[in-house]
Each structure stands twice: as C-alpha cells, then as structure tokens.
Amino acid sequence: MQKQKYKIENIDSFDLKDIFECGQCFRWNKQEDGSYTGVVKNNILNVKKQDNQIIFQGICEDNIQKIVENYFDLNRDYEKIKKDLSKIDDNMKTSIEYGKGIRILNQDLWETIISFIISANNNIPRIKGIIERLSQKYGKEIIYKGEKYYTFPTPEELKNVTVEEYRKLGLGFRDIRLYETTKMILEKEIDLEKLKENPNTKEVREELLKLSGVGPKVADCILLFSDLKRFEVFPIDVWVRRVMNDLYIKNEDENKVSKKQIEKIAEEKFGNLAGLAQQYLFYWRREA
DNA sequence: ACTCAGGTATTAC
DNA sequence: GTAATACCTGAG
Numbered sequence: 001m002q003k004q005k006y007k008i009e010n011i012d013s014f015d016l017k018d019i020f021e022c023g024q025c026f027r028w029n030k031q032e033d034g035s036y037t038g039v040v041k042n043n044i045l046n047v048k049k050q051d052n053q054i055i056f057q058g059i060c061e062d063n064i065q066k067i068v069e070n071y072f073d074l075n076r077d078y079e080k081i082k083k084d085l086s087k088i089d090d091n092m093k094t095s096i097e098y099g100k101g102i103r104i105l106n107q108d109l110w111e112t113i114i115s116f117i118i119s120a121n122n123n124i125p126r127i128k129g130i131i132e133r134l135s136q137k138y139g140k141e142i143i144y145k146g147e148k149y150y151t152f153p154t155p156e157e158l159k160n161v162t163v164e165e166y167r168k169l170g171l172g173f174r175d176i177r178l179y180e181t182t183k184m185i186l187e188k189e190i191d192l193e194k195l196k197e198n199p200n201t202k203e204v205r206e207e208l209l210k211l212s213g214v215g216p217k218v219a220d221c222i223l224l225f226s227d228l229k230r231f232e233v234f235p236i237d238v239w240v241r242r243v244m245n246d247l248y249i250k251n252e253d254e255n256k257v258s259k260k261q262i263e264k265i266a267e268e269k270f271g272n273l274a275g276l277a278q279q280y281l282f283y284w285r286r287e288a
Numbered sequence: 289a290c291t292c293a294g295g296t297a298t299t300a301c
Numbered sequence: 302g303t304a305a306t307a308c309c310t311g312a313g
Binding site: 023116117119120121122123124126127173174177212213214215216217218221235237238239240282286 | 292293294295296297
C-alpha cells in the first residue's frame with residue numbers, strides 16, 4: 001500500500017459529476033474541494049479535475065495507472081460511441097449532450113451484484129448508507145488523509161454473517177437475499193470467474209438470474225456496470241420506462257407499457273450500444 | 289398517517 | 302407465460 005499519483009490530460013468524455021452521479025455506483029462521495037473520493041477494491045482513490053487535467057491520487061496496492069485505466073474504462077473511445085448514438089435521433093443527441101462526461105465504470109463483479117440487490121425498491125441515500133455500514137462492519141479499514149475508509153467485504157468476509165445481522169444493518173427484506181446469494185457464490189453454485197470468461201451474454205444473464213434477489217433489472221445492471229461490461233443490455237427501471245414512453249411509445253399510462261415493447265425499441269434503435277443509450281437517457285430524464 | 293424509492297419473489301389465474 | 306400483491310425502512 002502506497003500513496004501514488006497519476007494524471008491524464010485533454011480527455012473528453014470525463015466529467016466527475018456525470019460519472020459518479022449517473023447512477024452506476026454507490027461508493028463515491030464529493031469532497032469540499034469538488035473532487036470525489038471512493039473505494040475501489042483495496043484502493044482508496046481521489047479524483048480531481050483541474051483545467052484540462054484529471055488528477056488521480058490515493059493509496060493503492062497495485063500501480064495506480066493500471067487501476068485507473070481499467071476502472072475508468074480509459075481505453076474505450078467514448079467520442080466515437082457518442083457520435084454514433086447521436087446520429088440515431090434528436091432525443092439521443094439531447095441526452096448525450098447533457099451527460100457527455102459519462103463513462104461506464106468497470107466495477108468489481110461481486111460488489112456490483114450485492115450493491116444492486118440492495119438497490120431493489122430502495123432509494124439512493126439509503127442504498128449508499130447500507131453499503132457503507134456493510135463495509136464498515138465487515139470490510140478492511142484503510143486510512144487516507146486521516147479519514148477512515150472501508151473496503152467492500154469479500155464473500156469470505158460475509159461467510160458467517162447471519163440474516164439477523166443483515167437486518168440490523170437496515171437491509172430490510174433484502175437480508176435473506178444477501179445471505180442466500182453470498183452462500184451460492186461461496187459454494188460456487190454460481191462461479192463468478194467462469195461468468196467473466198463466458199462471451200455469451202444471454203447465458204451469463206441466465207446464471208445471474210439464479211441468484212436470490214437478482215431479477216431482470218438487477219441482472220442487466222450487473223451486466224452493464226460490472227467488469228462483465230456488456231453494452232448490449234438495457235436495464236429497465238421506472239425512469240427508463242418513463243423516458244422511453246415519453247420519447248418513443250407515448251402511451252397515456254407509462255405503467256401499461258410492456259417490458260417487451262421497450263426492449264424491442266431499444267434493440268432496434270440502439271443495438272449493441274443499448275446499455276450506453278440507456279445510461280444517457282436515464283441520467284438526462286432523471287436530472288435534467 | 290401515508291406515500292414513495294434503481295424490483296423481486298410468491299401466488300393466483 | 303402474464304397480472305396482482307406483499308415487502309423493510311426512513312425521509313418528506
């Protein structure tokens with residue numbers, strides 16, 4: 001573990017707010033100076049934007065450049081993606097203009113699974129609070145700039161946690177789901193390493209759906225936001241349903257719009273970039 | 289007191 | 302297969 005620093009310059013498609021507040025992650029917090037600090041695996045990172053530079057610093061167990069390039073998806077050409085998506089229609093163009101600094105993070109698969117199970121029928125402040133308490137209680141402490149941070153607990157670290165203990169953390173009815181899913185993963189009923197190696201997204205999705213607390217929406221979030229990185233999925237939550245109905249379907253009652261209907265349009269219009277399109281639309285509809 | 293929030297699991301047609 | 306319903310919790 002050592003303090004490290006890394007800078008990149010003149011990168012488009014990199015805005016702190018767009019990245020950290022577009023709804024893909026839960027462990028990044030804004031600091032007084034406008035930078036963001038977060039926990040990435042066993043590393044504490046702080047990201048600051050200054051002029052046309054992005055400055056990453058933190059305490060890392062591995063090379064910070066390597067960590068950052070992978071986590072922030074730096075080797076993907078977002079300019080090209082945005083250009084392609086913008087051609088589709090004015091709606092996409094508008095939403096991309098709004099969220100032009102978005103990048104989809106390569107988050108740890110296990111952490112993403114648990115985080116999005118917690119997200120079900122929940123609100124962001126509460127989701128963040130639960131994840132923080134979970135990490136504080138079962139993760140490892142790391143001190144950075146005098147502050148205490150906690151790594152996200154590994155499956156092993158949650159091995160002996162009871163349903164009652166989860167309930168005490170405020171998980172509510174999701175307690176049993178965390179318990180069961182952790183058990184399934186520990187016992188390799190679902191092998192996460194094998195999932196990463198499987199290029200067949202449909203098969204991986206079927207596997208994820210076997211986990212307790214993982215339904216269609218959570219499975220798609222995991223596929224898109226974790227290091228599985230499948231951009232062809234299209235997670236449909238209340239906001240996406242709303243924006244898709246507003247823009248393309250125009251049913252008087254958005255709740256009557258079927259999931260299949262939305263999926264069909266997403267597939268036709270956005271194809272293998274559906275996940276990105278979803279994120280721009282979601283962020284725009286929610287924040288703008 | 290009551291509604292709502294990044295849905296899922298269960299039960300009943 | 303598709304529709305209705307319950308579900309922790311805490312903030313507004």
